[in-house]
Amino acid sequence: MTAVEELPVAETPKETPKETAAPTPPPASTNLPLRAAGVALGLLGVFVLGFLAYLAVLSPLQHDRDQITRYADFRKELAEGTAPVAPPIAAGKSVAILEIPRLGLREVVVEGTTSADLTHGPGHRRDTPLPGQPGISVILGRAGAYGGPFGDLGKLHTGDVITVITGQGLASYTVSGTGPSILPPVPGSSTLVLVTADSGVAPRGEALVTARLTSQPVAGNSAEAPRIHRSEVGLSGDLGALVPLLLWAEALLLAVGLTTFSYLRWSKWPTYVISSPVLLAVLWNIYESLARLLPNTL
Structure with missing residues (x-):
C-alpha cells in the first residue's frame, strides 16, 4: 500500500483582542472647581472644629x-x-x-x-x-x-x-x-x-x-x-465684636497668603516654624471675637 501523505492543514489566524483605549481624563478646567470646593469645605470643617475645641x-x-x-x-x-x-x-x-x-x-x-x-x-x-x-x-x-x-x-x-x-x-x-x-x-x-x-x-x-x-x-x-x-442683659451677644472679627479675618487671609507663597518659594520646615505661631495667634483672636457674638450667659 502506498502511504497517503497527509497534507498540512492551514491554521486559522487567531484574532488579536483589540486594545481598549484608556478613558480620556476630564479637562483640568473641569476638576479645578471641584477640587477648590472640596478644599474649601475641608478648611471650613477644620475651622468649625477648632472653634468648638476653643469653647470646650x-x-x-x-x-x-x-x-x-x-x-x-x-x-x-x-x-x-x-x-x-x-x-x-x-x-x-x-x-x-x-x-x-x-x-x-x-x-x-x-x-x-x-x-x-x-x-x-x-x-x-x-x-x-x-x-x-x-x-x-x-x-x-x-x-x-x-x-x-x-x-x-x-x-x-x-x-x-x-x-x-x-x-x-x-x-x-x-x-x-x-x-x-x-x-x-x-x-x-x-x-x-x-x-x-x-x-x-x-x-x-x-x-x-x-x-x-x-x-x-x-x-x-x-x-x-x-x-x-x-x-x-442676659442671652445677648456683643455686636461690637464684628469689627475686630472682620479685621482678624483679613489678617488670617493675609497670613495664609504669605504662608502659601513661602511654601512655594522657600524651604518648608522654616516656613512651618515661623508661620504656625502666627496662624494660631490669629485664629485665637478670631475665636475670641466669635465667642463674643454668642449669648453672654452661654
Whole structure:
C-alpha cells in the first residue's frame, strides 16, 4: 500500500483582542472647581472644629488663668482697702468674691455683663447695687463656655448659703427660690439674683436663683444707677465684636497668603516654624471675637 501523505492543514489566524483605549481624563478646567470646593469645605470643617475645641477646652483654661490672677490681685485690694464699692467702676474691674459652698464654687466677680466681661468670670450688672447693699443685686454668669461657673445653679435648694465679699465686707445670703423669673423682693430687704442660661449648649431661656440677705446690709450708693446697653442683659451677644472679627479675618487671609507663597518659594520646615505661631495667634483672636457674638450667659 502506498502511504497517503497527509497534507498540512492551514491554521486559522487567531484574532488579536483589540486594545481598549484608556478613558480620556476630564479637562483640568473641569476638576479645578471641584477640587477648590472640596478644599474649601475641608478648611471650613477644620475651622468649625477648632472653634468648638476653643469653647470646650481652651476657654475654660483661659477662665481659670484669669481667675487665679484676679483672686490674688483682689485679695490685695481688699487688704489695702482699695476695692471699688461705688460707681463709676470700670468694666472688667474685679468687685467681689462669690462663694457657694454647695457647688464648691469660688469666683471673682467682675464689673459688667457683656459677653467680653463674662469671659473672665461672673459679672455684676452695672445698673444694680453691689452685693450687700440695699436693693436687688444681679450677677450674671456663663453656663457652658469659659468654665461655665454657673452651670450647676440648678442644683441649689432653698436654704443654701451664698456669701459675697466686697470692699465693704462679707454679705451672707440664703437661697429663697430658683426658677425662670425673679421672686418679688421683701420690701426693705436686700436680694441677690444669680442669672445664667438654662443650657450650656443651646439655651432657650434663663435660669435664676434668688437669695435674701441674712447679714446686716451695708451703706449703698445714692447716685442714679447707670444705664446699660442691650448687650449687658442676659442671652445677648456683643455686636461690637464684628469689627475686630472682620479685621482678624483679613489678617488670617493675609497670613495664609504669605504662608502659601513661602511654601512655594522657600524651604518648608522654616516656613512651618515661623508661620504656625502666627496662624494660631490669629485664629485665637478670631475665636475670641466669635465667642463674643454668642449669648453672654452661654
